[in-house]
Amino acid sequence: MVTKQYKGTPEEAADLRRADSLAREIFGDIANKWALLIIEALGERTHRFSELRDDVEGVSHKMLTQNLRMLERNGLVDREVHPTVPPRVEYTLTEPGRALRATVDAMCDWTHRYLGDIEASRSRFDA
Amino acid sequence: MVTKQYKGTPEEAADLRRADSLAREIFGDIANKWALLIIEALGERTHRFSELRDDVEGVSHKMLTQNLRMLERNGLVDREVHPTVPPRVEYTLTEPGRALRATVDAMCDWTHRYLGDIEASRSRFDA
DNA sequence: CTGAATCCGCGGGGATACTG
DNA sequence: CAGTATCCCCGCGGATTCAG
Numbered sequence: 267m268v269t270k271q272y273k274g275t276p277e278e279a280a281d282l283r284r285a286d287s288l289a290r291e292i293f294g295d296i297a298n299k300w301a302l303l304i305i306e307a308l309g310e311r312t313h314r315f316s317e318l319r320d321d322v323e324g325v326s327h328k329m330l331t332q333n334l335r336m337l338e339r340n341g342l343v344d345r346e347v348h349p350t351v352p353p354r355v356e357y358t359l360t361e362p363g364r365a366l367r368a369t370v371d372a373m374c375d376w377t378h379r380y381l382g383d384i385e386a387s388r389s390r391f392d393a
Numbered sequence: 394m395v396t397k398q399y400k401g402t403p404e405e406a407a408d409l410r411r412a413d414s415l416a417r418e419i420f421g422d423i424a425n426k427w428a429l430l431i432i433e434a435l436g437e438r439t440h441r442f443s444e445l446r447d448d449v450e451g452v453s454h455k456m457l458t459q460n461l462r463m464l465e466r467n468g469l470v471d472r473e474v475h476p477t478v479p480p481r482v483e484y485t486l487t488e489p490g491r492a493l494r495a496t497v498d499a500m501c502d503w504t505h506r507y508l509g510d511i512e513a514s515r516s517r518f519d520a
Numbered sequence: 521c522t523g524a525a526t527c528c529g530c531g532g533g534g535a536t537a538c539t540g
Numbered sequence: 541c542a543g544t545a546t547c548c549c550c551g552c553g554g555a556t557t558c559a560g
Contacts, residue, residue: 384468
């Protein structure tokens with residue numbers, strides 16, 4: 267994915283390997299359907315939990331919570347709990363999260379841009 | 394993900410719903426770890442099957458074949474079979490594939506850019 | 521070398537119920 | 541309303557084998 271040739275001390279080499287495996291782990295975290303759709307849905311404004319469940323179509327309660335925790339852990343979303351009754355929890359993209367959203371936007375644009383080509387290719391392939 | 398408000402005939406509305414569900418399906422296809430890593434690995438030049446297996450670290454024979462089929466079906470990679478013995482099969486990104494790769498590159502860049510922040514956030518969260 | 525098929529275990533992920 | 545926990549099943553995905 268990223269490993270570059272590098273000449274240095276063994277310590278530096280070890281650091282690079284560590285960073286690389288970490289990068290892989292992170293990539294594996296976010297490169298999944300639900301995480302990306304959640305980031306896309308969050309967009310520019312904060313959302314409540316239930317708003318997200320409505321906006322991210324087809325996501326289950328469990329997957330939503332699970333992915334939100336993961337995104338929070340990685341510092342992509344900020345979780346703000348209002349101690350009211352009933353509780354009100356708001357999720358907002360952090361700066362890293364917004365940066366990633368830009369690339370997710372690009373992926374969505376790509377999907378729509380090539381929708382026709384893909385559909386055609388599928389027909390050809392399935393025949 | 395994409396649905397825009399739109400006033401038109403019922404037929405046009407139906408078309409939009411169809412396109413939207415197709416877009417979702419495609420997004421679900423490509424928004425997975427292995428597909429994205431394969432696209433990233435393919436880069437600018439063609440790869441043989443075994444080269445890909447070496448370059449995409451950790452991918453199993455099965456997952457590689459499966460995802461390559463899917464990418465081929467969607468017209469993101471071109472599969473060229475040389476009728477030699479032993480067989481030689483080369484995979485190349487198509488134009489749509491290369492366009493998508495640009496966004497995957499952006500995701501990889503993002504990962505490295507925020508590696509430190511993410512690691513820090515994780516430590517905070519896990520505590 | 522590439523790829524299809526089979527077997528199989530583990531975990532993703534849905535449904536539901538229960539707390540605060 | 542938001543979150544956790546439990547149950548449970550289906551399918552992802554790895555290992556292996558066979559074919560071209």
